[in-house]
Amino acid sequence: MLSTNVLVLNRGYVPVDVTTVRRAFAMLYQGIAKVVDDQYLTFDYHSWSELSVKEHHDSVGLVDRLVRVPRVILLQIYDRMPMRTVRFSRFNIYLRDKNTCQYCGEIFSRKELNLDHVIPRSRGGRTSWDNIVTSCFSCNRRKGGQLLKTAKMRLLNVPRRPRWTPVSVYTLRRGHYDEWKPFLNPIDFAYWNSELEQD
Numbered sequence: 001m002l003s004t005n006v007l008v009l010n011r012g013y014v015p016v017d018v019t020t021v022r023r024a025f026a027m028l029y030q031g032i033a034k035v036v037d038d039q040y041l042t043f044d045y046h047s048w049s050e051l052s053v054k055e056h057h058d059s060v061g062l063v064d065r066l067v068r069v070p071r072v073i074l075l076q077i078y079d080r081m082p083m084r085t086v087r088f089s090r091f092n093i094y095l096r097d098k099n100t101c102q103y104c105g106e107i108f109s110r111k112e113l114n115l116d117h118v119i120p121r122s123r124g125g126r127t128s129w130d131n132i133v134t135s136c137f138s139c140n141r142r143k144g145g146q147l148l149k150t151a152k153m154r155l156l157n158v159p160r161r162p163r164w165t166p167v168s169v170y171t172l173r174r175g176h177y178d179e180w181k182p183f184l185n186p187i188d189f190a191y192w193n194s195e196l197e198q199d
């Protein structure tokens with residue numbers, strides 16, 4: 001039971017990792033994370049361990065009592081996660097750019113945005129974290145194959161490899177619990193999470 005999976009959300013409720021029950025309890029105990037239950041209520045270690053354990057709950061014996069096994073935890077701080085390479089995928093690029101056109105600054109739905117090469121491919125621009133941004137169709141058309149200067153456009157943010165570590169589709173498939181479902185976007189994970197080819 002201690003080695004089964006727990007979904008880790010960052011403070012924006014975005015899945016960032018899958019950890020073990022053992023490690024989840026350690027994080028709760030240290031105050032690094034809180035439990036999220038099926039009603040989206042959050043609990044610290046103390047309040048969680050006070051909850052009664054029903055028959056259908058997974059539980060572990062801790063010190064002097066049975067404690068319910070958390071299936072989703074919410075990070076309270078950012079910097080305690082192990083750093084991993086962030087997957088260069090559509091999902092993560094949209095996440096980094098917060099579904100915002102990096103030229104006009106407007107927020108769009110995902111299907112109204114596309115990926116833009118800041119330095120166009122035709123001018124040797126690479127497909128990489130520092131040359132790909134989300135752009136709305138209209139800005140994309142306006143820019144065309146031009147460099148920013150020629151197009152008289154500018155970027156809102158300098159594109160960089162993000163520092164957070166979003167969870168990959170592979171990790172999510174490994175051990176899936178019903179409690180995770182609300183936090184996993186009902187989008188096509190294969191499309192969004194597959195690794196894009198960098199050059």
Ligand SMILES: [Zn+2]
Binds near residue numbers: 101103137138139140
């Ligand atoms: Zn735009």
